Amino acid sequence: MFKYLKFGNVAPMHHTAHYVDGRLLNEYCFTREGFEEPYSILYLVHPPTGESEQEVYREAAWGMPQARDSAVLQRRHFRTRRMKPQGHFISGRTLLAFNDDLTYGVCHPKKEEAAFFANNDADELFFLAEGTIRFQSLFGKMTLTAGDYLIIPRSCPYRFSFDAPPRLLVVEAKNDISIPDVYVHKEGQLKMDAPYSERSFQVPEWDASLFESEEPVSIIRKRQGVFTRTHYPENFFQMAGWDGYVFPYALNIKNIQPKTGRVHLPPTSHMTFSGGGFAIMSFLPRVLDFDEKAVPCPFYHSSVDCDELLFYHSGDFTSRKTIEPGSISFHPSGIPHGPHPGAYQNSIGLKRTDEQAVMVDTFSPLYLTANSETLEDSDYPKSWQENPS
Ligand SMILES: [Fe+2]
16 A cells, blocks of 8 residues: 555556466456555456355344444443453454444454455454464465554455454444555655654565465455355465555554654654544653653543544553553543543653553544443543542
8 A cells, every 4th residue: 555566477567468377367456446546456367256156144243333322421441351252353343433434343253264354345454452363365464463553455355363362453444544644755655754664564475375275265245234255166366466556564563653742742643544534543652751841641631523542552551540451441522531630740750651552533423332331341430530439
């Protein structure tokens, strides 16, 4: 999405006959925004239209999230680490919140699934909080480790395999997830003052075990919230090569450079990715604000146009009581929030923070799902009181 990749054997000119070992290959263009934006071209052994059978797939139930019954407007806290592993990487997702731009949830799969999944509704962003994942996709393979963001373009088939159940945060973006324009110069290279460079990212490698296999595959696709399982009598992924600008990529949170100011910087200074209707920020270990009177703790604030979801990944969360790794706080727009009692004063003079957290700010209000209720810490709204009753 931010640079050109080329693997295997591709035709010298696009849209021309390409033979390998005397066999005419099937040019498959994978395009975005109609035909106006980035694309990749794959050279498949079999036509991608060769499905043998299709059926509605009912094992995954998160395609059409339902809002929970009306609830009071207040700050909320969800403890996701207490969830038991369930299902697989397609079925085992629990959505917590959604609006017209995105869905937001967690995935803690118990078992592997051989079928591939393609989300035709949305780009997807995963944040791998725990575990190691072997990722395979139409564009190649990657090994993901804790702290990795993974961005998957819409309609790209992929699957996860693992030795131990991983824990993931997952965001579906109805519009593009991309690197913020402000980090990219007019030639397309990442600017020198961006919080990462091209070298910071992991991109797919050629996956001979998939692209050179003749094993038939199944792909489960989601469109308009409905899942369809498609069987192929041959290997959909068998190919000679591909090139282009559309592919999944990963970025480990440790490879992002944090920013520090003389006084506390607003969260937007820590933006990692932009999405249509939302932004994703990474809070990283860093030297804290260095003015002698600086208050390093976040100031009390009301972001009157943003709902805020903050996933606490690791470290010492000094501004919040009762928070643990895997916690998610939800602060709706316009509700004042900030550090817990004592944290504001105690932060003065601190030199460093080691916390790692991922924030999603949405520009349209979120609905909470019924599933979110089961993970909620009902005492959280009282945690700002000096002496909670
Ligand atoms: Fe906030």
